[in-house]
Amino acid sequence: MPRYLAAALALVLAGGIAPPPAAATDHWDGPAVMAEPAADITDFFAVSLPGKRLALIMNVYPGATADTRFSDAVEYRVRLRPISGFSTQPLRAQVNDALEYLLRCRADAATAQTMRCALLRNGQKVTEVAAPVNLATGAGDPRLRVFAGNRADQSFTDLARVRMPVWRDEGMDNRPGLNSLAGKNVLSMVFLLDAAQLESKLWAAVSETHTTGSKPVQIDRMGRIEMTVFLIRDDKLKDLWNAEDSFRVDPEHEKLYRPELQSGLSRLDNFEKTLDGSNVIDWTTPHPLMDLLLDDFLILNLERTATMDSQQAGYLSVEKSLVLGQPVQSMGGRLPNEDVIKSMMTLLINGPRRDEPNRGVGVHAPAKPAVAEFPYVQPASR
Structure with missing residues (x-):
């Protein structure tokens, strides 16, 4: 484990984070992150809502119970930077580093916890919210509303199927699957922002956890799903990847990530087999999505x-449109009820020009689907 990450985790342990429950779902991240569930990001959602509103949902602590608390030794963050356009060679988002909105949250150590969140624009405070944990209405003002509490896990998949090395030509999605995460809970933070205060159409969004103290160290991050499951598969690289700045990847580390990403992407492309057992290769090498995925953040179009x-x-x-040379017309981001395993696997196995067969695993929605009303994610399963 890198020395700076080991030091960070030592600081977290000193802050009193409890060990993971024996039966916890860990969402299969790097070893260092899995060891600290209070800082383990399980999911990140970004949705452009009607009425110029932006909803961001950050879930942590896989396998949380009714008594699980937010750690006062962890700072929870969401970062937003505008995207001015895209380069083509390589295919990459052009992020404006001169502007950043930052959501920064900490829970206190009191018995009845309060999550205290600040929204900053280039380091200057826009507003601050104190939201009592598990208060369903949340708290805040028109610029920022916050909910924090124990909620049902929004992840859903059939683990037995998703781990299979081959997706046969007819696919699996037409056969009912078993949701391996049904009945599981997480600690959830929901942020509702006034999108009218955001100056651009396209945004890059990433969630992070950091140690607290005078010299915070990043523990985990999440933009896109399962990057450290399907693509970054080396455990040492997983820990390094999780500690990376999504907007400024270390050039020395990038040299390690590129072959690992190519290996993971090629492996998925090889998942499709014809009936005679021959591979069906749909992507060129180096993979056209390499640089987009190296910048690990959700891309959100506020005009949809x-x-x-x-x-x-x-x-x-959005990534698919860019590969095909088409204008960005979809919302992008990520919805809690969307079958993202199907979206991801269909694109990476089939290539960008074939939507069939879809590569879902027969599980189409969370055990407790998100609803239209704030705080969107449903109460925890008991």
């Missing part, structure tokens, strides 16, 4: 909207 209870497909739709 969806309701939070929708199952519409939007995840990776």
Whole structure:
């Protein structure tokens, strides 16, 4: 483990984070992150809502119980930077580093916890919210509303199927699957922002956890789903990847990530087999998505909207449009009820020009789907 990450985790342990429950779902991240569930980001959602609103949902602590608390030794963050356009060679988002909105949250150590969040624009405070944990209405003002509490896990998949090395030509999605995460809970933070205060159409969004103290160190991050499951598969690289700045990847580390990403992407492309057992290769090498994925953040188009209870497909739709040389017309981001495993696997196995067969695993929605009303994610399963 890198020395700076080991030091960070030592600081977290000193802050009193409890060990993971024996039966916890860990969402299969790097070893260092899995060891610290209070700082383990399980999911990140970004949705452009009607009425110029932006909803961001950050879930942590896989396998949380009714008694699980937010750690006062962890700072929870969401960062937003505008995208001015895209380069083509390589295919990459052009992020404006001169502007950043930062959501920064900490829970206190009191018995009845309060999550204290600040929204900053280039380091200057826009507003601050104190939200009592598990208060369903949340708290805040028109610029920022916050909910924090124990909620049902929004992840859903069939682990037995998703781990299979081959997706046969006819696919699996037409056969009912078993949701391996049904009944599981997480600690959830929901942020509702006034999108009218955001100056651009396209945004890059990433969630992070950091140690607290005078010299915070990043523990985990999440933009796109399962990057450290399907693509970054080396455990040492997973820990390094999780500690990386999504907007400024260390050039020395990038040299390590590129072959690992190519290996993971090629492996998925090889998942499709014809009936005679021969491979069906749909992507060129180096993979056209390499640089987009290296910049690990969700890409969100605020000119398109969806309701939070929708199952519409939007995840990776911006990336797919860019590969095909088409204008960005979808919302992108990620909806809680969308079958993102199907979206991801269909694109990476089939290539960008074939939507069939879809590569879902027969599980189409969370055990408790998100609803249209704030705080969107449903109460915890008991």
